[in-house]
Amino acid sequence: MIMKFSSRSVPKSASNGNNTEPSKRLIIHSPIIIRQAPSPPPLPFIQLFRRSMDIEAANKKQELINGFQNLINEKDKRIEALINEKKENEKKYQEDITKLTNEIQKLQKQLVVIPQSNTPGINNYLRLMGGVPGIYKCLTIVSGALLYTIYRRCK
Secondary structure, three states: OEEEEEEEEEEHHHHHOOOOOOOOEEEEEEEEEEOOOOOOOOOOHHHHHHHHHHHHHHHHHHHHHHHHHHHHHHHHHHHHHHHHHHHHHHHHHHHHHHHHHHHHHHHHHHEEEEEEOOOHHHHHHHHHHHHOOOEEEEEEEEEOOEEEEEEEEOO
C-alpha cells in the first residue's frame, strides 16, 4: 500500500464555519491511499504438479523418440550388413556355379553314354564293356522310354 498526499481546496465556511469570504478556499493536505495491484496468487499445487507432469511426459516422449531412432539405426545397419552378406553369397554362388560347370565339362569329356534296350545285341555289348578294365559303370539314367547307362573312362 502506498500513501500519497494530495491537496484539495475546501471552502472556508466548511472549515471554520465563517462564511465571510466564500471565494477564498482553505487548502487541506490529506492522505490518499493508492492500492497496488495485488501480486498474482501462487499457483495451486495441482497446477505445479501438472507442469511437472508435463515436463516428465515431454522427457519420456523424447526418450522414446531417441530409443526409436536408435532402433531404426540398428535395423538400418543390420539391413546393410544383410545386403552386403547377400552380395557376397551371390558372388560365392556364381563362383561355385562356374567351378561346377567346369567340373561337369571335364567329366563329360571323360564319360561315355550308351543307350540300353531289350535287344540282346546291345545287352551283350554292355556286358562285354562292363568287363573291360578301362571302363566301368557309373550311373543308370531313365530318360523317356530309353534307359541310359553312363560309363566313365579311366585313364
